[in-house]
Amino acid sequence: MRFYFPLLLILIIACAPKNSEQTAESTPTHTALDSALLSENEMKYLRNIKQLTFGGNNAEAYWSFDDEMLVFQSDYSGWGAECDQIFYTNWKTDDLKNNMPQRLSTGLGRTTCSYFLPGNQSIVYASTHLGGDDCPPVPERRADGKYVWPIYDTYDIFTADLEGNILEQLTNDPGYDGEATLSPQGDKIVFTSMRTGDLELFTMNIDGSDVKQITSDLGYDGGAFFSPDGSKLVWRASRPQTEEEKAEYLELLAEGLVKPTEMELYVSNVDGSDIQKITDLGQANWAPFFHPSGEKIIFASNHHTERGFPFNLYMINLDGTGLVRITENDTFDAFPVFSNDGKHLVFSSNRNNGGTRDTNLFVAEWIGD
DSSP states (O other): OOOOHHHHHHHOOOOOOOSSTOOOSSSOOOOOHHHHHHHHHGGEEEEEEOOOSSBBBBEEEETTTTTTTEEEEEGGGTTTSSSOEEEEEEEOOOOOSSSOOOEOOSSSSEEEEEOOTTTTTTTEEEEEEGOOOOOOOOOOTTTTOOOEEEOHHHHHHEEETTTTEEEEEOSSSSSSSEEEEOTTSEEEEEEOOOTSSSSSEEEEEEESSEEEEOOOOOSSSEEEEEESSSEEEEEEOOOOOOOOHHHHHHHHHHHTTOSSSBEEEEEEETTTOOEOOOOOOOEEEEEEEEESSSSEEEEEEEOOOSSOOOOOEEETTSOOOOEEEEEOOSSSSEEEEOOOOOOOOOEEEEESSSTSSBBBBEEEEEEEO
């Protein structure tokens, strides 16, 4: 589940050598495109940026195990998507400005959160298509002014091949099942489910067996990812504290809604033990992903502003220390994901969209620590 960008925007709307002995080969060099798309401070962390998509809302791009492909969701009408559908691309060679990528979802309903399975010949993703052919509606603007996400109870988790044929249905419990991601070892899936009456994290084997509940505290737990060694999980969560906050959370949940404007990041062992709160920044801290070292988290946040925007990328140590800002875009940066080899970062951004509300995918070399 992700931010619905049009609603969100309506409501809120060169790297120097480290030392004199550093060789020219090891000195980061930047292209003209870098200078056009990245600020000077951003170029401390990123270089050789490439824009992959050029229309619609494109998000949640995840790497194949060999880092050659990306699977992502898009609502780009130019590709025939009325609402979010799943596509994949060979990111180094495909020209998505002029050509449509292969669609992997059915084209019916709404989809979210796709991820490559071992072998790079199939994916896992969530879809509402069993609940109806049409796109389920995005919530209308509320009279109370609250910004909310819909929790569609028709979401279930499926696997599909690279021609879009559904292979298996992994969940069939009543209520929301989605936000599935895979461990780097390829053996376990973590996902969010309403099967207990609250939005909790669960793990299962890649065939849907051995389902285990990971979280149990009241509040939304979602958007989870495994650490590089598969031993830990990181995710975003809301934790209503007062009786009023708890009542509001439960009332919205009964309507199939959740308010995502107050979220912090948590980490635990893969079995749910030793849960630790990483951030205490306020506002929305979300889309966390492990740094290749396994010792840091990159994430999206709007904590630096009272207006609710922009969102930028930050990095923080697992113990909550060492917060650094990675991007400085004045609109929206989110969904950062490191490649398996740690050499590239893919993320979604409103930069370079010609003043539209389009959110596009970008890949850049990672040159930060």
